[in-house]
Amino acid sequence: MKRILVLAVAAAVAAAALLSGATAAAQGVQPRPGDRLFDLTLPVPGERADRNYLGLSGWGKTFRMADIKANLVLIEILSMYCPFCQKEAPVVNRLHEAIEKDPAAGGKIKIIGVGAGNSSYEVEVFRKKYGVPFPVFPDPDYDIHKKCGEVRTPFFIAVRLNPDGTQSVTHARLGAFGEVPAFLETLKKAAGL
């Protein structure tokens, strides 16, 4: 009886460990066009300019993708420590500027960054260094990074916000997205603009 009890406890611990490992390793897979986006909850930014950009209202501490006022959101998974993210930062800034200046896309396509493994401090260092005009959220424990399949950085995920409150991935890409005008057109098309 004692042996059965010991085995049962060991099996339970093993199952829990396996489950935890599976959650950490394969909680998410790399997003692909056509997928529904993984559940993404983020802290409401402290800066008013960021809240205004995202169109967030209310007093909550967190928000979800559906709360962003936009047709489409481009998520950049980045890291302050990633050389390619550093190199790509001015290009993403130019995309942001092009979106804001575009009569159809302005206010309808938004960009957010997620600093995988980065603390709030590190994310702010990145924003300040490159003058990043859109919100970048810390992901110090890699929670979001795990949900999107532990992608390499930078990784771009374009997400269409559907009227029913769901989100569909329209575009997923590792590395530089190329020329800004062409990519903006791709995003506008995906956003139905």
Place this chain on the structure above:
Amino acid sequence: MTKTAALIILVLAFALGTSALAQTHSEAYKDNLFSTGELKPVDSVLKVKVGDRAPDFTLPSIAGQMVALGHYRGKKNVVLSFVPAAWTPVCSDQWPGYNIVKDLFDASDAILLGITVDNIPTLYAWTNQMGHLWFPVLSDFYPHGKVAEAYGVLRSDGTAERALFVIDKKGGIRWIDVHDINKRPPLESLVRELEKLK
């Protein structure tokens, strides 16, 4: 019962061993990083402590010069950043972060010296993927890990710890962080110590 115990240990070891190690890989390195898996967090015993005079050394840099710690005495505060090995995940995403905060080092009149136990050609190829680094990268390859050993951060497998030492202009050690090798030290910890030097 022995067989049962062995089975339990085997199952537990397998289950725990599958736990994933959280880290990012920059696309800068493509598929060229070697996955080390989770390592023993610290595998050495420090030979220096805060308040000690930092052991002097002279090491070759990837720029082709010999760099001596003593050269900075009386002129610059020094941060030593030992990282375990080139072409491994966490190390590859540590120095590129320091590379964009030269202003924070300058503000504290500090220089950064990056050190690994890899040889110069390996370090050269690896750091080329990081862009142009503003700080010297030094090779503690031969005699193998001599400087790491002097500081007590040479691991039993011949790699170095992921360790930071802040040394003031008088050559005194002001701060030591022998970090869990599997994790990157948060930048703010180092910056906090740099600010104390002002």
